[in-house]
Structure formats: structure tokens, C-alpha cells
Amino acid sequence: MDIPTLKAARSGDVNAAAGSWMSLSKECWQAVNDIHANGVDPLKANWKDRVGDAAGRKLEAQANALEAGADIMRGVAMVLDGLGAEINRAQLLLDSALGMARDYGLTVDEASGTVTAPGGAASSLDSVVQEVGAMVREALREAAQADQQAAAELAKLGAATCETDPNKALNVLQNEASQVELTMYQGGIPDGQDPRLVADWWKALPDDQRRQLMLSDPVTLANLPGIPDDVKLELRGGPGAKYDRVKMVQWALDHWNDDSVDRFDDNCTDFASEALLQGGLTPKWDSWWGWRGDDTWGRSDDPGDDWLSQRTDYSKTWAGAQNMHDFMMRHGGQEVAPDQVKPGDLVYYEEDSDQDAQDGKGVIHHTAVVTAVTPDGDIRYTQHSGDQKDVSIAGRMDGFQEQRGHQKLHFVRVNPDW
Template sequence: MTIAALKAANSIDVDAAAGSWLSLSKQAWQAVNDIHANGVDPLKENWKDKVGEAAGRKLQEQAQILEAGADIMRGVVMILDGLSAGITRAKLTLNSALDMARQYGLTVDETTATVHGSGGAAASNDNAVQEVNAMLQEALREAAQADKLASAELRKLAAATCETDPHKALDQLQREASQTELSMYTGGIPSGQDPRLVADWWKALTDNQHKQLMLSDPVTLANLPGIPDDVKVGLRGGPNAKYDRVKTVQWALEHWNDTTIDVFDDNCTNFASEALRQGGVHAKWDQWWGWRGDDTWGRSDDAGGDWLDQRLDYSKSWAGAQNMHDFMMRHGGQEVPPGEVKPGDIVYYEEDSDQDSQDKKGVVHHTAVVTAVTPDGDIRYTQHSGGQQNASMGGRIDSFQEQRGHQKLHFVRVNPDWY
């Protein structure tokens, strides 16, 4: 990666490409839904002989091909979004380094990326030269890592264009692309070995870039030397926060597949409650009824054992999605629109159709922890049942709804009012 190559890189073109691929993915999913609504389902209902069954299977095969393609294309969108963000941030870092050089009266050889003193000779021991050189190398590093990750993942997705298995397309190909996108954001953050470099890098970014980074990787930033203290406080929820949002996110990311925390058959809400507990949310219990009270939230430190022990050791709101949602909303919780969601919020799934055989329409049946929001607004969630780490809400919701029916998503900002 050279300075000239970075200057020539155009994130606007990458954004346009991402938009085109996203449109194609949405069209493919619309076709899937149309085939089911206007083909497969009517055939099952009205054409029940072998000919109808054969026609239904053929249409189902076509729907699966389109579904696999839609999910792979969504993976392409993720990588292009990550590349665009990487280019933009690297160019901001580069421009800041070049501005800094001019302010110090230094010159930069853009062919070799060498910084020279006012006399024209390289002065590697000069503090100003070192500072400018560190920023230049950081800009080139950011751009190179984004380019490397994006090119490798795009080649992998291009090689899978004939994949027709929707499960592999979603749970392997798109999932890997999703994780690569997040790695591109994390990889664009300095290591922290030089706090002065981190401070200069942060200062070079725009307010919007600050916001994007705080949403996409709060854990790294909150623990990075050189990031302003007020930013770190904000990441954790602010000076008057009732719990540490970063600790909640970090615990969820580290324990998404930890079966030692399992107590119930379905542990999605148990997991979300434990993440909040690890973040510092205080228990609420009844002095007479303990955890059995209807207006309690929490669990005993030695919780476990058989069914009776569980009923004594856990509140109703601890592991039941509907009960937890209702409790948090009664006690200070606020539902926020998707555009305002932050890491550390909780997402609840409400059944919004009569399609699902397990839950009736209007029932809140699933809970997950919001652990990131990417620059394009894609909400990432981490859950324990059907374990997912930083999974893409936008990339997975269509498949989820195809299986379970239409969902209402409730994003809740927990704000305990009992302490």
C-alpha cells in the first residue's frame, strides 16, 4: 500500500457497489417470499396429488436457490461496507499526517512514505518526524489490512456463487463475511502501544467516525490507551449510568457459547439477564417472598439444582422472555427505534403472525444482547440459545421470519429505577 494508492481509493464507488448488491439481495428475498406466497403454499392447499407435490418441490428448490444467493449477496454487502469504512478512516488518518507535516515544516516523500526535516535530510530521532511518521504508517496499515481482508473474503464469496444450500449460505458464508466485516473495523484501530498515536488518530476522525467506532467496537475503545476519558465514560453509559454497558457487551461476547451458565432448557433470556448482572445491574427482590415475588429480578449466587430449587433461586423475570421484557419496561426501560440502538441494549422478539406452532401472535419469545452496530446501521446481536456472536440482524432476519413468521423486534434500553 502506497500513499498514492490510498489517495486514489474512492469509498464513494465502494458505497455505490454495496448499495447495488444490497438491492439485489432484497430483490432475491422478495422473490423467495413471492414463490412461497403465490406458489408453494397455494399448491399445498389446492393441488394435493402427486403432480401438485412435484410442482411444489420444484418451486421450493428455486426458492432455496434464491435464498442462498440472497444471503451470499448480503455477505458481499458487509465486506464492501467494511472496505468503505476502512478507506475513509485511513484517508482521514493520512490527511491528518500530511497536515501535521506541513505544520511542523516537514516534507513527505509520497513514493517512499519517508518524512524529512526542513533541511531535506531524514531525521528519524526528531519527535515531530516520529509523530508524523507514526501517523503515516498507521494510515497505510489501516488501508492495507482493509484491502487484504476484503479481497480475500470477496474471492471466497465469488467462488460460492453456485451454492444452493441456504443453510450453508447463511450459517457459514454470510456468517464468515459478517465476522470479517467486524474484524475490518477492529483492525482499523491502532494497537494502543503508542497512546500519543492513538490520540492523534482519534483527533483526525470526524464526529461521525467517532460515533461509528463507538458503536461498532465499544470494548476495544473503552480499553485503549489514548482514547479521551470522557469518550470511555460515554461508552460505559455516562457518569450516572446504572450499569456498565461495555462490561455487559464484553461478557456476552466472551460467554455466548459457554454452557456452564445453562440452567434451563432454553437459556436465551437467562443469558441476557446474566450479561446485565455482569454489567452491574442490581437485583430486585422481595423481602418476604425472595425471588418468588411477581415484581423481582435476579437470582441467588448459588442458584441451581432441581426444578423446585430453580423456582426458589430465580425470579420469573430472569429467564422468561415475556416476563423479563415486561419487568424491564415497568421499571425504567425505554424502547428505542432501530436507528438509536446502542451496544448494551436488549432486543426482544415478538411473534407477529399465526405461522409459528410454538408461540401465539403477540408473545415475546426470544431475547438477545445488542453487542455492536456497524456504520451502515446493521444491528449485531449475541445470543446463547442457537448461539450467535455479533450476528447480523439485517442479514439473518429474513431467514428467521421464513421459519417462524413475521417478528416485531423491541429494542429496549434498560434503566433500572429500583436503585
């Protein structure tokens, strides 16, 4: 990657391509739903002989192929979204470096990226030459790395165009694309070895780009030398916060598939509670009834192995999705709109149909931790029990609802009043 190539890159075209692939994915999902509603389901209900069964299986196979295609196409859109954002950020840093060079009369060789001072002023401008050179190299590194990552992932997705297994398309291909997108954002952040470079990089970004990075990778930014202290404080929850949102997210990302943290057969809400605890949220204890009180949240450090110990050493709000949601909302929590969600919030799933035999309509049955939000507003969550790390709510929702029926999502910001 050289300076002319980065200058000529058109992030807007990449973003437009991402939008087109996303539109195709949505159209495929609409076709899947239409085939089920107007073909598969009526056949099962009204044509029950061998011929009807064969016709239904044929339609279902077509729906599966379209579903797999929809999830793969969403993966393509994710990768392109990441590439477009990183091209834009690299160009902003390069523009800032070239602007500084002009201000000091420095020369930047566009082929090699070498920065030189005018004759006779070299010694007095050494530090500026080094600073501009570091910015140029960082901009080119970010762009080249994103380009390489995108090319590799798009080649993998392109090779999967004949995939007809929806499970593989969603849980392998789309999930990998989701991880690559977030890896691009993380790779577009300086490594922190030069705090001055980090400060220059951060200063070169407009406010909306800074906000996007705070949402997509709060853990890296909160621990990066050169990021302003007020930004780090905001990432952790701001002044007076009762838990550290960055530590909560970091714990969830570190333990999403760690079976050693399991305490129950179904650990989704247990995992979310533990993430809050590891983030520093103080348990709410009843001095008389301990964890058995009706208005408590927390667990014992030594729960024991038997069912009775677990029942007495954990509050009923610790591992039950409905109970935890209701408790947090009674005690200062607030439901936030999807476009206001940020890492460290919780997402609760409420059954909104009669399709699921286990949970009736109106029951909150699942909890997950929001661990990232991408620049296009795609909310990523991490969960345990059905282990998933930084996966897309929007990307997985169609498949989830196909199995369990329509869902209502509740995004909750925990704000304890105790």
C-alpha cells in the same frame, strides 16, 4: 500499500457497490417470498397429487437457491461496507499526517512514506517527525489490512455462487462475512502501544466517524490508551450509570457459545439477564419472598440441580422473555427506535402472526443482546440458545420470518429505577 495508492482509493465507489449488492439481495428475497406465496403454498393447498407435489418441490428448490444467493449477496455488501469505511478512515488519518507535515515544513516521501525535517532543524523536530511518520504508517497499515481482508472474504463468497443450501449460506457464509466486517473496524483501530498515535488518530476523525466506531467496537475503544476519558465514560453508560454497558457486551461476546453458563433448556433470556448482571446491574430482591416475589429480578449464586431449586432461586423475570421485558419496561426501561440502538441494549422478538404453533400472536418469545451497530446502521446481536455472535438482525430476519412468521422487534434500553 503506498501513499499514492491510498490517495487514489475511492471509498464512495466501494460504498455504491455495497448498496448495489444489497439491492440485489433484497430483490432475491422478494422473489423467494413471491414463489412461496404464489407457487409453493397454493400448490400444497390445492394440488395434492404426485404431480402437484413434484411441482411444489421444484419451486421450493428454486426458492432455496434464490434464498442462498440473497444471503451470500448480503455478505458481499457487508464486506464492501467495511472496506469502504476503512478506506475513508485511513485517508482521513493520512490527510491529517500530511497536513501536520506541511505545517512543520517536513517532507514526506510518497513512495516509501519516510518523513524528514529540513536541514538544520532535524533535532528540534524529531518528535514531530516521529509523530507524523507513525500516523502515515498507521494509515497505510489500516488500508492494506482492510484491503487484504476484503479480498480474501470476497474470493470466498465468489467461490460459493453455486451454493443452494440456505442454511449454509446464512449460518456459515453470511455469518463469516459479518465477522469480517466487524474485524475490519477493529483492525482499523491503533493497537494502543502509542497513546499519542491513538490521540492523533481519534482527532483526525470527524464526529460522525467517531460515533460510528463507538457503536461498532465499544469494547476496544473503552480499553484503549489515548481515547479521551469522557468518551470511555460515555461508552460505559455515562455518569450515574447503574451498569457498565461495555462489561455487559464483553461478557456476551466472551460467552455466546459457553454451555457452562446454561441453567435451563432454553437460555436466551437467562443469557441476557446474566450479561446485565455481569455488567454490574444490581438485582432487585424482595426481603420477604426473595426471588419468588412478583416484582423481583435476579438469581441465587447456588441455584441447585433440581427443578424446585431453580424455581425458588430465580425470579420469574430472569429467564422468561415476556416477563423480563415487562419487568424492565415497568422499572425505567425505554423502547428506542432502531436508528437509536447502541451496544448494551436488548432486543426482544414478538410473534406477529399465527404461523407459529408454539407462541401465539403478541407473545414476546426471544431475547438477545445488542453488541454492535455498523456504520450503515446494521444492528448486530449476540445470543445463547441457537448460539450466535455479532450477527445481523436484518440479514437473518427474512429467514427467521419464513420459519416462524412475521416478527415485531422491541429494542429496549434498560434503565433501572431501583
